Amino acid sequence: xxxxxxxxxxxxxxxxxxxxxxxxxxxxxxxxxxxxxxxxxxxxxxxxxxxxxxxxxxxxxxxxxxxxxxxxxxxxxxxxxxxxxxxxxxxxxxxxxxxxxxxxxxxxx
Numbered sequence: 001x002x003x004x005x006x007x008x009x010x011x012x013x014x015x016x017x018x019x020x021x022x023x024x025x026x027x028x029x030x031x032x033x034x035x036x037x038x039x040x041x042x043x044x045x046x047x048x049x050x051x052x053x054x055x056x057x058x059x060x061x062x063x064x065x066x067x068x069x070x071x072x073x074x075x076x077x078x079x080x081x082x083x084x085x086x087x088x089x090x091x092x093x094x095x096x097x098x099x100x101x102x103x104x105x106x107x108x109x
Contacts, residue, residue: 003084005081006081011050012075013047013048013049013076013078014072014073015045015071015073016045016056018070018071018072019043019061019066020044022042037062041062041063043058044059044061045059046076058100060100061103065079066105067105070105075108078105079103079105080102081102083098083100084098085097086099
């Protein structure tokens, strides 16, 4: 599926929730990995505010692209943020949404 680049150059971005491992399965605790690099994937909650509107996004980032000191309230820069739509069917129910992925999240603006 195609993905779309998101420009955050005029936005104010803060960490809303600290990085946590992205799980493949909650039952097994298996951590998701990047298919190309093998790096563990993390999920970070970001508050992105632009043009008078703020939204919370859960962004997936390779563990290698996250600084160790990212804590809630930290202003950050997001490198390579992209959005991709998804759809799946499980137990006869179709679900869909938009996932967000970044190359890196760094402290500071």
